[in-house]
Amino acid sequence: MIDPKELKYSKSHEWVRVEGDEAYIGITDHAQESLGDLVFINLPEVDDELTVDEPFGDIESVKAVSDIIAPISGVVVEVNEDLIDEPEKINEEPYEAWIVKVANFDGVDDLLDASEYDTFVEEEEDE
Amino acid sequence: MEKKTPLYETHVKCGGKMVPFGGYLLPVQYKTGIKKEHMAVRTGCGLFDVSHMGEVMVQGDDSLKFLNHLLTNDFTDMADGQARYSPMCNELGGTVDDLIVYKKGECDYFVVVNAANREKDYQWICGHQTGKVLLSDVSDNYGQLALQGPLAEKILSKVTDQKYIPSEYYTAVFDAEIQGIPCTISRTGYTGEDGFEIYMASERAEEMWNLLMDAGSDDGLIPCGLGARDTLRMEAGMPLYGHEMNDEISPKTAGLGFAVKMDKDDFIGKKALEAAVPLKQRRVGIKVTGRGVVREECDVIRDGEKIGFTTSGTFLPYLKGSYALAIVESDKREIGAPVQVDVRGRLIDAEMVALPFYKREK
Numbered sequence: 001m002i003d004p005k006e007l008k009y010s011k012s013h014e015w016v017r018v019e020g021d022e023a024y025i026g027i028t029d030h031a032q033e034s035l036g037d038l039v040f041i042n043l044p045e046v047d048d049e050l051t052v053d054e055p056f057g058d059i060e061s062v063k064a065v066s067d068i069i070a071p072i073s074g075v076v077v078e079v080n081e082d083l084i085d086e087p088e089k090i091n092e093e094p095y096e097a098w099i100v101k102v103a104n105f106d107g108v109d110d111l112l113d114a115s116e117y118d119t120f121v122e123e124e125e126d127e
Numbered sequence: 128m129e130k131k132t133p134l135y136e137t138h139v140k141c142g143g144k145m146v147p148f149g150g151y152l153l154p155v156q157y158k159t160g161i162k163k164e165h166m167a168v169r170t171g172c173g174l175f176d177v178s179h180m181g182e183v184m185v186q187g188d189d190s191l192k193f194l195n196h197l198l199t200n201d202f203t204d205m206a207d208g209q210a211r212y213s214p215m216c217n218e219l220g221g222t223v224d225d226l227i228v229y230k231k232g233e234c235d236y237f238v239v240v241n242a243a244n245r246e247k248d249y250q251w252i253c254g255h256q257t258g259k260v261l262l263s264d265v266s267d268n269y270g271q272l273a274l275q276g277p278l279a280e281k282i283l284s285k286v287t288d289q290k291y292i293p294s295e296y297y298t299a300v301f302d303a304e305i306q307g308i309p310c311t312i313s314r315t316g317y318t319g320e321d322g323f324e325i326y327m328a329s330e331r332a333e334e335m336w337n338l339l340m341d342a343g344s345d346d347g348l349i350p351c352g353l354g355a356r357d358t359l360r361m362e363a364g365m366p367l368y369g370h371e372m373n374d375e376i377s378p379k380t381a382g383l384g385f386a387v388k389m390d391k392d393d394f395i396g397k398k399a400l401e402a403a404v405p406l407k408q409r410r411v412g413i414k415v416t417g418r419g420v421v422r423e424e425c426d427v428i429r430d431g432e433k434i435g436f437t438t439s440g441t442f443l444p445y446l447k448g449s450y451a452l453a454i455v456e457s458d459k460r461e462i463g464a465p466v467q468v469d470v471r472g473r474l475i476d477a478e479m480v481a482l483p484f485y486k487r488e489k
Contacts, residue, residue: 036354037162039442040420040449060420062161062442063354065471091160 002095004029008108009117010071012053015095016111023105024098025071027059030121032094035061038087044100048076052107057099059087071111074102132178133270133332141350149242151179154352164355165362165444168318172276172343173351177324178332181245181266185236189258194228194236196394197255199378199387205230210297210315213386214378215248216396220403222372222381224248227315231301237311239271241368255395270332274339275322275351275359277487282343283323287312293323306338317356319363320487361452362443364412364483370423370438371410371452377403380454382410382482409457412484413437413468415449417476426469427453427477434459437468443484450484451477 007015013031017024032038040060050056055067056076078101083089089097112120129152138145143154153176156164167173185194194202200213209230215223224244229237240248249264256262274283283292283305291303291312299313310327327335340348357367366372372381377400379387387400415421421440426433435455443450451468462481467474 036156037160037444040418042419060442062358062444063155065420065422 004095005114007095007114008071008111009114009120010069010111011120012069012071014069014071016071016108017098018108022077022101022103023072023074023108025100025102026098027068027090027094028117029094031066032091035059035064035066037062038090041083041087041090041099043079043081043084044076046076046079050074050076050100050102052110059090068099072102072105072107074105076100077103132176133329134176134178134336137333137336138176138350143350143352146353148353149179150245151242153179154350156352156354157350159349161352161354161358162444164349164351165358167347167349168276168320168322168351168355168359169445170277171347172274172278172282172322173318173349173355174336174339174343175273175275175351175356176271176332176336177273177356178270178329179242180271181240181242181248181264182269182326183238183240183249183252184263184265185238185252185260186234187258187260188234189260190234190236193257193260195391196257197252198226198228199394199396199400200228201388201391202228202230202236207232208293208298208300210299210313212297214372214381214383215251216378216394216400217374218396218399219375220377220379220396220399221374222368222376222378223251223374225366225368225372225378225383229299229301229311229313237301244368268329269326270329270335272325272327272332272335272339273316273318273322274325274343274348275316275318276320278343278346278348279320279322282339282346282348283312285342286338296321305335308335308338310335317365318359319365319483319485320359357439358441358443361439361441361450362445362483362485364452364485366410366452367439371454376454379403379406380408380410406457408435408454409460410438410482411435411453411455411460411462412480412482413440413451413453413466413477414480414484415451415468415475415477416465419470419473419475420449421451421468421470421475421477423451425451427455428467428469428474429455429459429464434466446484452482455479
């Protein structure tokens with residue numbers, strides 16, 4: 001089991017989990033809950049380059065479409081293709097259902113930690 | 128500032144995610160989510176708060192004549208207790224709104240309009256008043272609940288006498304009672320399933336909601352929001368005002384010709400509708416065969432050429448696929464023909480299909 005407290009977060013509601021030289025990227029529980037039932041995901045391909053703050057895919061719920069924004073820069077080394085058939089896995093287990101794995105990444109230090117992210121979400125909801 | 132329906136607090140308590148719609152704050156979904164709410168209505172039963180809908184009373188000696196002039200359908204042969212769907216056109220043949228007319232008795236009609244159009248409609252209706260007709264906007268007096276799904280009748284039977292349950296589709300019982308609450312029970316809905324729309328005094332709406340939820344608990348009744356209401360109506364191929372029709376799109380273009388009686392005496396918009404034959408554009412269903420969700424206002428392309436645009440589009444939970452409604456040029460409209468839909472610059476493969484996408488087995 002992944003402990004969300006150990007992850008890093010972006011203000012565009014992605015999480016990052018660093019494992020040695022590689023990092024996994026997914027969307028947060030708050031993000032999946034705001035989007036509602038997910039039905040389609042468009043993923044990048046292996047070797048695609050991610051640029052921080054730029055979209056690298058999109059995700060569709062019954063209600064709306066939303067870009068997935070790169071929380072860090074890096075090169076895609078693996079894509080979670082199971083999500084193509086079962087995007088609802090992100091609704092069910094947002095911190096297990098990683099979207100891409102990247103290498104040569106940069107920018108993790110600029111991300112929020114779990115408590116900073118929680119505060120950010122609360123402030124955003126109060127607006 | 129959005130208004131609250133009498134059930135606002137109840138929705139918040141049930142975990143409803145409240146959004147503005149038609150001037151009201153309403154739940155787009157509850158904790159269960161749109162997919163489960165949608166499936167509940169297709170396979171069991173769901174309860175919707177539709178208190179935002181507007182209600183107008185039309186009474187007086189010339190009511191029938193007035194309605195036949197104001198609306199495109201023909202109400203002449205209606206019996207007491209019947210309901211009839213109709214578009215309401217402007218002089219140019221565009222659609223002011225679509226609505227349901229109930230005949231309560233001779234010279235006594237009850238008209239239900241879309242929430243977002245309520246004020247526009249009432250002004251329009253009053254502005255075209257002719258003869259001895261008494262009009263009143265009674266929207267604020269009424270709450271409305273929709274109990275929809277194959278188990279709706281079973282659940283309703285637990286809380287009311289059989290004589291109050293209308294047996295025919297598109298009929299209503301006006302002097303009904305559900306556990307002591309006076310109400311109108313109508314066998315209508317906006318989901319493509321069997322079901323009922325129940326009108327009662329605003330101040331009894333919460334009580335009615337709670338007793339229906341209790342009665343349905345053994346049968347899996349869940350509250351459903353606007354999100355599921357939209358996916359259900361789309362799956363059933365039902366148009367939504369502001370999408371498939373508007374002030375410029377005629378009901379005939381929107382595929383509602385069955386409710387436009389051209390052989391009836393003059394009615395508002397008749398001349399323009401006569402002049403618009405043959406129709407340049409018509410509604411069609413779009414089934415996405417590629418990957419992705421098509422939303423409204425995407426271009427529909429056939430053989431490299433734009434032939435129309437989508438008016439609604441989403442993922443339909445029961446059919447488990449991506450579908451859209453579109454308005455396309457009549458001579459390019461061909462069921463089964465492949466098309467593409469331009470979604471934010473990406474072309475997605477699709478085909479034109481007949482409507483409705485889903486039809487329940489009777």
